[in-house]
């Protein structure tokens with residue numbers, strides 16, 4: 001069992017982890033989720049005694065890690081797979097770890113077999129691929145046959161076979177009654193591996209619950225309804241009936257309808273009364289990814305945006321001149337006209353104003369609208385409160401608008417998984433030692 005109480009870590013003025021309290025119990029895989037920079041690795045380092053908490057404490061099996069008797073036999077961890085002496089072979093790396101902890105050498109060969117690295121056991125680890133390095137890191141974690149295991153992004157770089165293997169390994173270890181705490185950004189993988197979740201945002205607890213409850217509490221329910229194809233009249237009749245009954249209808253890409261605000265039996269009844277046949281009437285099953293995105297949207301510090309390629313926007317004349325100087329043939333197709341290796345299709349200049357987003361070209365999608373930051377889960381439309389009457393409901397209407405604009409002090413943590421989560425305020429990093437501003 002891992003237990004954290006009011007765990008806080010500050011690096012200068014940067015609060016990486018704030019007042020975090022949770023338990024990781026044996027017998028289940030507990031997923032540790034949070035956006036980039038939310039404090040997962042810092043928390044794991046504190047659990048392992050590699051970082052000292054600024055406040056609060058964390059214990060493993062009831063002891064602070066540094067007091068755990070013969071810790072490597074009780075706690076195994078994969079934190080940074082690259083933290084290996086590259087000049088050593090995989091086997092000698094594991095052997096040196098084993099010798100330090102009084103683990104017999106035959107265990108080294110056992111774990112090399114478990115992770116599938118026997119064939120390269122004598123090769124220097126500096127030549128290892130990312131996935132091979134991960135396997136070596138997992139071997140090191142398993143070496144002492146520990147009761148408590150921590151894995152920071154264990155499937156990073158693994159091939160599909162490796163991902164499946166890690167998934168089964170985690171479940172097997174938990175099934176043997178061990179405590180397994182694993183961080184990952186791969187929601188689909190976590191959905192298949194973890195039973196319990198601890199979610200943090202900006203260093204603060206956002207949820208501590210089972211995967212099932214987490215999805216239920218952080219997703220908007222709706223029904224998918226499909227009427228017979230090729231009979232638009234049926235669909236229209238149903239839409240009117242649903243709207244008259246106070247429901248909200250939105251067409252799905254595949255021709256089905258998304259209905260909010262009415263229970264399934266009522267939709268069925270409405271269809272029956274309107275003499276509409278239904279080909280599908282099903283509750284929407286939200287994914288862990290949807291639920292996670294909804295909960296953490298306001299706690300994302302590093303958000304991607306569309307590449308505007310500002311420096312590459314050239315008026316067509318200038319583009320032609322530049323191309324001529326480079327000796328690039330400029331036909332109607334612009335640079336990369338037919339015949340050129342890697343030619344772009346001849347719709348127009350690929351990066352100019354001529355055909356942004358034309359098939360095969362660069363730039364924003366047709367229509368000229370720049371992509372919404374963050375894609376379908378971005379700061380644009382998203383999940384949110386019940387749909388606005390009169391307009392189609394948007395189940396992805398987001399809490400992004402609630403996102404605080406940063407600044408200290410950190411707000412108290414939000415336990416559990418509220419339906420409309422308040423994102424933790426962004427702790428300041430104004431005086432971070434590694435901040436470029438401070439370096440000036």
Ligand SMILES: Nc1ncnc2c1ncn2[C@@H]1O[C@H](COP(=O)(O)OP(=O)(O)OP(=O)(O)O)[C@@H](O)[C@H]1O
Pocket residue numbers: 011014015016034035036037038039040041042043432433434
């Ligand atoms: N040694 C350090 N000095 C200063 N700041 C640090 C240090 N270690 C971590 N931080 C900061 O603390 C915050 C949390 O970092 P941490 O690596 O724990 O996040 P994370 O959730 O593991 O991120 P990721 O998912 O990207 O791996 C970040 O803002 C990071 O820059």
